[in-house]
Amino acid sequence: MISCLLRLSDRLSWATAALAALAMALLFVLMLSEIISRNLFGRSLGFSWEVSGYLLGLIIFMASSWALRNDKHIRITLLRDHIPEGYARWLDLLATLIGVVIAGFFSAAFIGFCLQTWHGGTVSSTPQEIPLIYPRALMALGLIVFTLTLIVRAMVLFSLPGLLAHPPEDATMTTKGKL
Amino acid sequence: MITIMLTAFALLLAILASGVWVGLGLAGVGIVSLEMFRGFMPVEKLLAQTLWNSTTTSGLVALPLFILMGELLFRSRLTQLLFDGLAPWVDRVPGRLLHTNVLGCTLFAAISGSSAATTATVGRITSNELMRRGYDARIAAGSLAGAGTLGFLIPPSTIMIIYGVLAQVSILKMFMAGIIPGLLLALAFMIYLGGYALLRPGELPPRQRGLRVGDYLRALIQLGPVALLIALVIGSMFTGMATPTEAGAVGVLGALIVCLLQRCLSWRNLWSALMGAAQLTSMIGIIIVGAMFLSVAMGFLNVPRTIADMISSLELSPLALVAILLVFYVVLGMLLEGMSIIVMTLPITLPLITQAGFDPIWFGVFLVLVVEMAQITPPVGFNLFVINGITGMKISQVARAVLPFFLIMVAFTLLLAVVPEIATWLPDHLSQHR
Amino acid sequence: ATQLIIVTPWPEGNFQVRALNQFADAVKEATDGEVELDIHSGGALGLKGPELLSAVRDGLVQGADMLLTQQVGEEPLLGIESVPYLTRNINDAALLRATAWPYYEAVAAEYNQKFLYTVPWPGQGVFTRQPVETVEDLQGVKLRTVDKNGTEFFKALGASPVQMPWGEVVPALASGVIDGVTTSTPSGVDGSFWEFTTYFNKLDWQLAPDVVSINLDAWNALTAEQQQTIETLAQEMEPQFQQLSQDEDERNAQILADHGIHMSAPSAELSKQLTDAARPQWQQFRESAGTQADELMTRYLEARDAQ
């Protein structure tokens, strides 16, 4: 049951991270196109800077849960390293729960922000006039998945902490095996 | 005010010690402090706005690009070539390949405007290889964390641009003012590494024996790809092809070409580089968000301004003022994010320092140095986090390893106060000829 | 005493901040220290751009000095003064400001705030390496622009507008990524543009007004007497601040000239060509910025042509 939940959560995290990876590729392509367009055709694409900023925000939040599962996010382990193994699990659980509360606050705050953007029909104050709800809603999605991943982490720590001993492999998440 | 500061500090220590992820923890302290002391304001709205503003700013776009460049190069054989190429040349230099980090960061700092990008990119390329070749992990990590900070001092530099705008000084002059201090600081780091190696010869791998002229020449050829890559990126900036941020994309393109030529560009490698870069960007981004929000919260509670006001009421002599400001910024830099420290305190410290007879350009270099120190002081130090993320070394270990480099920077900053010309000579000299 | 946090994106020493500080001092004195405006300059609290209108509405801060052109994503009508070449001189500008103010006040009320006073930035011109005397001189010039108006205006004139963050502008100018920048004289001095460009043609093609705004909840919490005092001060000091902007323009123009920048203004012919290039955008503004904006535009143009 709980391992099933973790697998499901891992798939979700991987999927959002895959979107982040695509956003990363797009960011590069966009910047390169701007350089090429300006130098070869003498005209700027215009939107590249603005969109790059949104892509960066997407990458940060969309990749956050997969980075969490792979222990890429930074935490200070000084205390945990100096207490007996049995207590370390409970300390980790405490830290995860605090994380859930803060990430939950992030998500709630950002959902409210999105609703306001939606109702106000806010567009960017740039020539592109991009409706800001699109990048913001995607960032909110990233935050929600991040919060869910933390909640699942807390549940696993509580019942079967051994499951977290090995981070999930990238390759096992891809259906085709090799990319 | 004392209550606010003590509460925030205790909370920060408790929450970080419990092992909460740093970015979340910093934001959490900000949220709780604001709810406690400014409960009437809509904290969640400020948080959402700060999340949005700090992650979608175009000033940060170079970061993911340079991280992606590092991830690609990490998967190529460039690293090995770099080290094989450098090895014969530094064989007689005390410390040998230990200098790679400082040299690499100095070169890379000329490409990148941020210290996190410099540390992450160079570290990704060098750290595993240094340890594989038998160099001590601590001194490798320490030199990386220390030299990574050169990203801000050697132009281009995001911090100098912000300072130039805030203090209304020429950004070009700021860039020029950073060059000599940046090179001197790199030299100081290398002297330290050399001395360290002389005192502890046991901690270094053995020297190569019987090097011939051919070895040196072959080494030069091996350095070719790195040199070309750097030339490509710097060249794109100086010929007017690309802005400093866009040069990041040129770097990625160069890295792709290197991978292609070395036949290690597979879809699989490309995908894992993208996934790796996205996660590293996310890690740094979440910390930036947390650090920004904590800084904004402290700004709302007037903490940095109150302390700066206190200093201004002391009416100190110029050198004493610099010393006090150094302490002030080092302490703030332990907890807050470097860029926001500058923005929040500058309205008070800049008039103080100019009244004391210092050049605003000089003060810009001083501030860049203290922000660099903030990058390597625990508990909140970006370079420490980045190195922890790359090598898996504990933050406390990295912090201890970087201590000598921190002390060198303190000494260098004091030297800069006594001999301001280190910073001001080049801009003054060059602008006279215009 | 009541403390109101007011944020401004501009750095300490900038004339907008100097004006704001003067206003804060005057308010403090006139209310016997009962109302204090706590000014945070340089965007120090992380609020400095297009979010200021909503930040004041939501009470994140009690007030802000905001650039109206940046708020058009929330409320397009606020962009009327930045529509290209709508004003030909200082008199036009004053007329447009006066005509627009009641409309602004209505928008402000909708966003739960009250606009106290407005101070325009000095008029926008172009800093370039080559002289710009005719429309031909603009052909293909890679010019850094900020907003939709500028981008479309200069595209219509045959230039090649480039968008990039301010942080990239100086290195980009130095290396030749761009050939010029459209901005005002104080920004030209801030960026030491004489290091990279030689000419400034003060086209005056766009106005960029700042507005100092205060949250209505914070406002209503003041006594009627305090409100009266502050309102009177805003009215009295606004002309001084607008004069300050003009003085600042002249002072900075002098600095630019002293550093070898050739200053010029558009010829009658260029001026006519600029108007022709701008007209489609007047129409576009009428169509896209709402009925109120259309009405305001009509009212202004009628008043202007009646002069």
Ligand code: NA
């Ligand atoms: Na740099």
Ligand code: NA
């Ligand atoms: Na620090």
